[in-house]
Amino acid sequence: MRKKIVAGNWKMNKNYAEASVLMFQLLEYKKNNPTNCEIFIAPPSIYLTTAKEIFADKEIGIYAQDMSEYPSGAYTGELSVEMYQSIEIDGSIIAHSERRLYHGETDSHANRKVKALLDAGLTPIYCNGETLEQRKNGQHFEVIKNQTQVALFTLSADEIKKVVIAYEPVWAIGTGETATPEQAQEIHAYIRSLIAEKYGKEVADEISILYGGSVKPDNAKEIFSKPDVDGGLIGGAALKLEDFSKIIEAFNP
Ligand code: PGA
Numbered sequence: 001m002r003k004k005i006v007a008g009n010w011k012m013n014k015n016y017a018e019a020s021v022l023m024f025q026l027l028e029y030k031k032n033n034p035t036n037c038e039i040f041i042a043p044p045s046i047y048l049t050t051a052k053e054i055f056a057d058k059e060i061g062i063y064a065q066d067m068s069e070y071p072s073g074a075y076t077g078e079l080s081v082e083m084y085q086s087i088e089i090d091g092s093i094i095a096h097s098e099r100r101l102y103h104g105e106t107d108s109h110a111n112r113k114v115k116a117l118l119d120a121g122l123t124p125i126y127c128n129g130e131t132l133e134q135r136k137n138g139q140h141f142e143v144i145k146n147q148t149q150v151a152l153f154t155l156s157a158d159e160i161k162k163v164v165i166a167y168e169p170v171w172a173i174g175t176g177e178t179a180t181p182e183q184a185q186e187i188h189a190y191i192r193s194l195i196a197e198k199y200g201k202e203v204a205d206e207i208s209i210l211y212g213g214s215v216k217p218d219n220a221k222e223i224f225s226k227p228d229v230d231g232g233l234i235g236g237a238a239l240k241l242e243d244f245s246k247i248i249e250a251f252n253p
Contacts, residue, residue: 001206002205002206002207002208002230003037003038003208003230003231004036004037004038004208004224004230004231004251005037005038005039005040005164005208005210005230005231005232006037006038006039006040006231006232006234006244006247006248006250006251007039007040007041007042007061007063007125007164007166007210007231007232007233007234007238008039008040008041008042008234008238008239008244009042009065009093009096009212009233009234009235009238010041010042010043010044010065010238010239011044011065011098011235012044013044013239014043014044014047014239016046016047016050019043019044019047019050020047020050020054022239022240022241023041023043023047023050023051023054023055024054025241026039026041026060026241026244027054027055027059029241029245030059030060031059033245033248033249035248035249035251035252036251036252036253037231037248037251038060038061038231039059039060039061039248040060040061040062040063040090040125041060041061041062041063041238042062042063042064042065042092042093042125043062044065045064045065045079048062048064048084048087048089049087051089052087052088052089061090061091061123062089062090063089063090063091063092063093063123063125064079064084064089064091064092064093065092065093065096066079066092066093066094066096066099067079067080067081067084067092067094067113067116067117068080068081068113069109069112069113069116071116081113081116081117081119081120081122082120084120084122085120085121085122089122090122090123091117091122091123091124091125091164092113092117092122092124092125093124093125093127093166093233094110094113094114094117094124094125094126094127094151095107095109095110095113095126095127095128095151096127096168097127097129097168097170097173098173101170106150107128107146107147107150107151108150110126110150110151111150111151111152111154114126114151114152114155114163115154115155115159118155118159118162118163123162123163123164124162124163124164125163125164125165125166125210125233126151126152126163126164126165126166127165127166127167127168127212127233128144128147128148128151128165128166128167128168128191129144129147129167129168129169129170129173129212129213130143130144130169130170130171131170131171132170132171135169135171140169140187141187141190144167144187144190144191144194145190145194148165148191148194148195149194152165152195153198157199157200157203160195160199160203160207161203161206161207163207164207164208164209164210165191165207165208165209165210166209166210166211166212166233167184167187167188167191167209167210167211167212168211168212168213168233169183169187169213171213172212172213172214173212173213173214173235174214174235174236175213175214176214177213177214178213178214178215178216178219178223179211179213179223181222181223181225181226181229182226184211184223184226184229185226185227185228185229188209188211188226188228188229189227189228191209191228192204192205192207192209192228195207208230208231209228209229209230210229210230210231210232210233211223211224211229211231211232211233212232212233212234212235214236215232215233215234215237215247216237216243216247217237217243217246217247217250220232220246220247220250221250224250224251231251232247234247
C-alpha cells in the first residue's frame with residue numbers, strides 16, 4: 001500500500017530560533033493528534049541535526065532540500081549523501097523547480113542524486129513539473145514523460161518503488177495559483193501510467209505521488225481526495241503550524 005504523505009519544504013526561511021519553535025510545535029502537535037498520513041519536513045540543512053534531536057522518536061520524517069551528486073571532495077558549499085546518512089536523516093528533495101531554475105539542475109543530475117540516495121538507503125523526493133509556457137503550448141505530458149524517464153527510468157523496479165515523486169507545476173509554485181484537482185489527478189495518473197508501462201502496475205501502485213504548488217488549508221482536501229494524489233509537498237503553508245496542521249488534517253475523515 002502506498003503511503004499518504006504531507007511534506008513541508010521550508011526552503012530558505014526561518015532563523016535558528018524560529019525553526020526550533022516550529023519544530024517543537026510540530027512535535028507537540030504530532031504527540032496530541034493522531035494523523036492519517038506521514039509527516040515530513042525539509043528544513044534548511046543547517047537545522048537538520050536539531051530536527052533529528054527534537055524528533056528523536058522519529059515522529060516525523062526529516063529531509064534535506066538538495067544534495068551533491070558527488071560522494072565527497074573539493075565541492076565548496078555542497079553537502080553529500082554520506083553526510084546526510086551519518087546524521088540519520090530520511091532523505092532529500094531532489095530537482096525542485098527552484099534548483100532547476102536558479103542552479104541549472106537537470107534530470108540527469110537528478111538521476112545521479114536519486115541513485116546515490118537509494119544506494120545509501122535514503123529516500124528521494126523527486127520533483128518534476130512543467131512551466132507555464134510548456135502548459136500553454138500543450139507540452140505538459142511530453143515534458144513530464146521526458147523528465148520522469150531521464151531521472152528515474154535507469155532504476156530497477158525495487159529501487160523506483162522507494163522513490164516519492166512530487167508533481168509540481170512550476171506555474172503553481174508560490175504563485176497562489178493552484179492546479180485544479182482535476183489537472184493534478186490527470187498528471188498524477190499519467191505519471192503512474194508511465195511507471196506502469198515500464199515496471200508494471202504493481203510497482204506503479206506502490207509509489208506515492210505528491211502534488212505541490214500553492215496547497216493551502218482551503219484547497220488541500222479536494223486535491224488530496226483524487227485517487228492518484230497521495231499527499232502534498234507544501235511550501236509557504238508549511239511555515240506556520242496553523243496552516244500546515246490543517247493540511248495534514250485534510251486526510252482526516
Ligand atoms: P508553495 O511551494 O506551496 O509555496 O507553492 C511548493 C513547493 O515549492 O514545494
